[in-house]
Amino acid sequence: MNDFKALNLSSDLMRALESMKYSVPTPIQAQAIPVGLEGRDLIGCAQTGTGKTAAFAIPMITTLINHPGKTGLILAPTRELAAQIVTVIEELSRWLPLRAALLIGGVPMGSQLRALDRRPRILVATPGRLVDHLQQRTVSLSSVGVFVLDEADRMLDMGFQPQLNQILRHLPAQRQTMLFSATLPPDVMSLAAKHLQDPVRVNAGPASKPVECITQEVRRTTHADKNKALASEIQARRGSVLVFARTKARTDRVARMLRNLGHDVDRIHGDRTQSQRTQALEGFRQGRFRILVATDIAARGIDVPHIEHVINYDLPQCPDDYVHRIGRTGRAGAGGSALALVTPEDEQQWREIRRKN
Numbered sequence: 001m002n003d004f005k006a007l008n009l010s011s012d013l014m015r016a017l018e019s020m021k022y023s024v025p026t027p028i029q030a031q032a033i034p035v036g037l038e039g040r041d042l043i044g045c046a047q048t049g050t051g052k053t054a055a056f057a058i059p060m061i062t063t064l065i066n067h068p069g070k071t072g073l074i075l076a077p078t079r080e081l082a083a084q085i086v087t088v089i090e091e092l093s094r095w096l097p098l099r100a101a102l103l104i105g106g107v108p109m110g111s112q113l114r115a116l117d118r119r120p121r122i123l124v125a126t127p128g129r130l131v132d133h134l135q136q137r138t139v140s141l142s143s144v145g146v147f148v149l150d151e152a153d154r155m156l157d158m159g160f161q162p163q164l165n166q167i168l169r170h171l172p173a174q175r176q177t178m179l180f181s182a183t184l185p186p187d188v189m190s191l192a193a194k195h196l197q198d199p200v201r202v203n204a205g206p207a208s209k210p211v212e213c214i215t216q217e218v219r220r221t222t223h224a225d226k227n228k229a230l231a232s233e234i235q236a237r238r239g240s241v242l243v244f245a246r247t248k249a250r251t252d253r254v255a256r257m258l259r260n261l262g263h264d265v266d267r268i269h270g271d272r273t274q275s276q277r278t279q280a281l282e283g284f285r286q287g288r289f290r291i292l293v294a295t296d297i298a299a300r301g302i303d304v305p306h307i308e309h310v311i312n313y314d315l316p317q318c319p320d321d322y323v324h325r326i327g328r329t330g331r332a333g334a335g336g337s338a339l340a341l342v343t344p345e346d347e348q349q350w351r352e353i354r355r356k357n
């Protein structure tokens with residue numbers, strides 16, 4: 001699909017897309033919108049910047065136009081993201097009688113109560129504030145027909161599971177659920193297994209390929225020998241190393257193991273406070289720690305100019321994250337190396353990564 005016209009969207013929506021200068025759907029939009037329009041549940045593996053907001057907003061708006069009794073709920077982990085989503089929805093529904101309300105923390109309740117009085121058809125919320133409204137019975141989710149969970153991995157990483165469970169209890173069982181996540185760690189997959197019905201999975205990351213100047217290597221190992229393999233690879237290398245692990249617990253474990261071997265190491269993941277993360281990054285940047293161990297989520301957006309090696313202790317779960325990870329070395333033509341530790345259990349995932357990159 002290389003044209004929005006093929007989707008049979010309402011003329012008001014098409015007009016909005018035109019005014020937003022969206023003429024060609026992005027890969028995630030091309031894959032997710034038809035599935036969303038069918039009303040099916042969906043797991044979208046995509047990060048911010050891929051056009052995922054419109055990928056879920058277009059089907060949601062279309063369903064709400066066709067079903068006047070239904071409402072939509074979008075949950076996002078941060079206030080900033082929630083606010084951005086509302087902006088996109090307002091642009092898309094510019095010529096439509098649909099109102100969206102933003103329910104986020106840090107804002108007085110009064111203005112949100114007034115927004116709720118105006119009967120919004122779409123609620124965009126962060127989990128904590130939505131739970132506050134539910135507890136005070138200032139919002140009802142009984143008419144939600146389309147539910148979107150955006151950046152699910154970050155949501156769980158930030159510890160929102162309890163709030164999420166509370167919210168899910170208020171949602172009708174009969175609904176469409178679309179889950180978007182940049183990575184698909186086990187906790188996200190088990191959330192999906194519990195709350196999505198027969199979901200279609202779509203993948204779309206940045207279309208970029210690894211930069212030429214990065215040397216890519218693979219070392220075959222086993223689960224039992226992985227730590228030894230990592231230690232010897234670090235020993236054999238000079239310069240800074242960014243190590244990616246799959247989970248927070250694994251990140252902690254790898255960092256501890258390397259520290260016990262006498263390396264200067266720090267770590268970043270979602271359970272560390274903002275100031276701990278900042279300190280770790282600063283220390284890495286200044287060369288106080290030669291090694292930084294990180295989860296994908298925590299590492300997103302970090303800009304450390306001097307990384308010489310990226311080691312994939314665990315492979316990324318989304319093949320598209322691979323490019324993202326290894327793109328952290330070899331910046332600005334500086335050269336760099338990327339190594340993947342691959343166990344027999346990883347082979348299929350590794351093939352998938354190779355195929356895509």
Ligand code: AMP
Nearest residue numbers: 022023024025026048049050051052053
């Ligand atoms: P998102 O990942 O939803 O935050 O979108 C990333 C950026 O891409 C935003 O600035 C959008 O306005 C823009 N965008 C999304 N979809 C399209 C499209 N089909 N054509 C052009 N720009 C787009």
